[in-house]
Amino acid sequence: MRRRKLIVLVVAVAAIVGAGAFAVVAAGRVRGSAAQTAAAYFAAWRKGDVLGMERLVHRPPGDFVTRHRELSEKLHVDAITLTPGPLRSTGEESAEVPFAGVRLLTELGSWPFESTLRLAVRDQEWRVLWTPETLHPLLKDGARLELGEIDTTTAEFLTSEGARIPHDSYADAYLDPLKPEFAETHQGWQLLLKAPGQPDRPLLSRQPKANVERTTLSRAVQAAAARALDAVDDSTIVVVRPSTGEILGLADRLKEHYSAVRDVFPPGSVFKTITAAALLRAGLDPRSEVPCPGSYTVPGFRTITNDGGVDRGTVTFADAFAHSCNTTFVEQATTRLTSKDLADTAAEWGFGRPVVTGIGGSCGTVPETTDPDTFAEDAIGQGEVVTTPLCMAALAAAVQNGTWRSPRLLSKGEVRRIDGVTSDDARMDEDVVRALRDLMSAVVDHGTAADSGLPEGVAGKTGTAEVPDGPPHAWFIGYRDDLAFCVFVRHGGSGRGAAVPIAVRFLNGL
Template identity: 75%
Template sequence: MLVIAVVAIVGAGAFAVVASNRVKGSASKTAAAYFEAWRKGNVDGMARLVYQPPADYTARHRALSEELHVESIQLTPGPLKSTGDGSAEVPFAGVRRLAEFGAWPFDGILRLGVRDRAWKVLWAPETLHPLLKDGGRLELDEIDVSAAELVTSEGEKIPNDSYAEAYLNPLKPEFEQVGFGWQLVLKTPGQPDRSLLTKQPEANVERTTLSRPVQAAAARALDGIEDSTIVVIRPSTGEILGLADRLEDNYSAVRDVFPPGSVFKTISAAALLKKGLDPSAQVACPATYTIPGFRTIPNDGEVDRGLVSFTDAFAHSCNTTFVEQATTLLSSEELVETAAEWGFGRPIMTGIGGTCGTVPETDDMDLLAENAIGQGEVVTSPLCMAALAAAVQSGTWRSPRLLSKAQVRRIDGEPVPDVQLDERIVAALRNMMTAVVDHGTASEAGLPEGVAGKTGTAEVGEGVTPHGWFLGYRDDLAFCVFVRNGGSGRSAAVPAAVRFLNGL
């Protein structure tokens, strides 16, 4: 009987040990059930599989989905790995689709362990997302933005380092549309906020008239040339194809004016042609010329060319010829009137402002002489000189513009009408500007075939380096190069024009 009793007791004890070691379910089944409930959004079902879930377990899950605007979640579990006696883990890949950002992938680890004789999920905030570790919070913030993008006429981005930023950046507010974007931010105690995702609203894209290849060529032509600018215009339309501006001290190629020097002889020549002076007429080009009863004007270097055609006097930029002819044949009013026909004193509707310049009337014969050669009180902008070159090429003066006609009208008002110019004078000026490049002051400088132009050197004070100018055109492209205090037009401006034209 005693033996039987002992055996019974031992048997009961062994059963109790077996019963106490019996574990409900398996790690793989618990993990599969958790992932399935997570996919379906069954947070209560997920909580039942978690060992001692926090009181805010359900609230955390629902808040994250609501605050981040989660539309769906995909979960792809990897193979289950045993990590010890009664513990395991399942690596998984997840993808949350957020309404504002689309697919947002993440990787996580689901940890499991035997608790109270059952396999349970050992949950922590990083199970929901690894970035929630250490008290991290994910927040979706609305950000106020106003977006506008200005692009080239081809619809492409403006080239980097284009030297046009000073004009484009202030123009953007004209096209901005007030809106808002989104930013997904990680906030971790003791650490700076970290932006994870940002979505800006689509920018209001506005095309300018800038040509990407022309703008790029103009900008690169000015690399290394301080205090300089190139303005390029399409003569047939007035569109500004290139606007590279490296002028310093807040000067603007569009809005500021400078003494033009001999490029203004293009206007003086037009006035003399209008008065009846023939391009082939023989005129004197002495080293110096004294206005009867007034001052003496020298040629550059006091070069004496003797008798030359009026075309060659223009090509060689004879100061003495232009002073003699202007003071003999023209009145100040006639010079001012001709300048007005070619843009001076006329409003310019670009969309970014602008001015052409002024030619003041005078009763002073010395001042008339100086004005006729672009000195005295005559001032002009590089934009205006590019428009002048464009007018010679096309036979029509057009207000330059950087935007579409509709946008220019909206910003600046009714456009300035085009001005048809005298065909006889235009034809003569084309030949004279061709002579400048062929055998005049811009000859043998490396300019491509087909270019016509006019150089200018503007004196700006005793001991101060003069401004260098060169305006010209080739086919349906007109330009003005201006180098402030850069030296002569031939030495400072023409080389930049060569680089620009060869860079197209």
């Protein structure tokens, strides 16, 4: 009987000891693994299951769910891609998983980032040790991310072909003031990092699109005009398409805020094109023989001389034009024309017509006068006559095409909207036009622009305008095919010496 009781006691003691040992083993067991917890966290994150993520975090902050949802909402996150790297052990009960992520933002597109998911055993379980940097590495020390709007009302101008205006082509002074006429509000976006005590740091941006408007400028013509002026200060080239009036090139390097479109200058001998038109209409034939003495005195008034006092004797009127005989033009104008005749002819050839460009502009003035000395000077582009390079380009275009058209930098509809007026085309006298073409061809063939390197087919007129405040202004107007131009060099010297070489570079650069 005693033996049986002893056996029972031993069994009971053994049972108690065994149960205690099992309890000790069970108490030391860790539920799950770092890999399982990390995988579950990433899976919940991909699905947007923030509550599921929170359950895997050791002591999550009270705003854990709010932080995640607000970040996605404020940044307009459409989707997130997560690519975990290999799990790395950092201790007996700690590990980490480096991962790459890409957030797809509605306004800004893909935004990649890299971070690390840290894990550790807490309360016999593998848990995520979460910090704001887990959400994004920049979210530390109280930093936050913010998506903001960018508004702009800019406009961008293109060439007629739809290309960008050539860089440094000296057209900005005319295009920039036009931008308010075409500006429309467009919206862009910017992602900013805002850290306490630090300036905002832009991370991503999508700039607003500017409103795009095509001009009449030709990329090739504008580029060639700009390059032709590169070595010449205080100069400009205006290029017009005679058949349409479109401004193909407008390169302006004039100093002291002078404008080739709005400011007027004495034209010198290029104005003889107008005087010749008046004389032709009065009956003077290009083949008529006329005197070209070294000097000529208006009876009872002042004396006019040729450049260098050159006496050419008797020449045809065409040759007088080709060699720019001041004396011939003064004598013929003062004996065959009145000041009103000259002013009326100038008005027909642009001086009395609206210049409707879209960028403002004027043609100049040819005032009527009763003073014979002033009239004599007016006839050779001195005196009170003033004009713009723009108007002289339009004059050359009218000779080439036979129709005067207002130059324009924009479409006809936009020019009408901006300027508020229109300008009608004007057909010129065919006989006068035909004669002027011959006269301008003679200038290049054997006159003041001969042997200067101008390409075949160019016709033109040189001009040198005396001014009281410095060296003469240099001019050259001309055309070739459906392209007319004016080159002007303020205080440049002679037309042949300063303006013609620019025209040569321009035309050869096309």
